[in-house]
Amino acid sequence: NAGVTQTPKFQVLKTGQSMTLQCAQDMNHNSMYWYRQDPGMGLRLIYYSASEGTTDKGEVPNGYNVSRLNKREFSLRLESAAPSQTSVYFCASSRDRTWDGYTFGSGTRLTVV
Amino acid sequence: AQSVTQPDIHITVSEGASLELRCNYSYGATPYLFWYVQSPGQGLQLLLKYFSGDTLVQGIKGFEAEFKRSQSSFNLRKPSVHWSDAAEYFCAVDVTGGGNKLTFGTGTQLKVEL
Secondary structure: OOOEEEEOOEEEEOOOOOEEEEEEEOOOOOEEEEEEEEOOOEEEEEEEEOOOOOOEEOOOOOOEEEEEOOOOEEEEEEOOOOHHHOEEEEEEEEOOOHHHOOEEOOOEEEEEO | OOEEEOOOOEEEEEOOOOEEEOOEEEOOOOOEEEEEEEOOOOOEEEEEEEOOOOOEEEOHHHOEEEEEHHHOEEEEEEOOOOHHHOEEEEEEEEOOOOOOOOEEOOOEEEEEEO
């Protein structure tokens, strides 16, 4: 089925470890996004990529890096994980802008101990 | 700073009853407004959106929302709730004129009693 695929679905890290969350979409969308979801705080934008080759910071970029590998793939990297990064991470894509509507992946539940 | 507020954290309704979920935004002009729904363990799905025109917009799954400029509100409604509507609902705004920054509210968890 067409959509946004995130891997892994679950991950436990120790403080200080690094990891990369992978995201791929097969809808030929230009824009991709990374959000984190925390209880009582809704979804907060970490980084986004308006088009292949560009990335921009969102509301909570500290502690994260991103790579728009090609039009399909947008990865999120935690260089040195901290307990405050325990969260559910969602990748989304849109044809171009917010008005086009976002398609979300099913999320990655990350726990940092 | 612009923000979006969903005053109700949890709402419980009986199946077949009507539903209204509240959303207020703070922004000088009319932003792009959205409602998304998140079923358990899933990503979010777009229900409907508004920017201009008719202030009552229809969405998927029988949902509608009404924009009220005077109240800075964009409330989501459904005349008759089904058990499958149990989910978390998020109001979202884009104040960048249709850019790439969607700001979500904190969500309202809907429980449906049979």
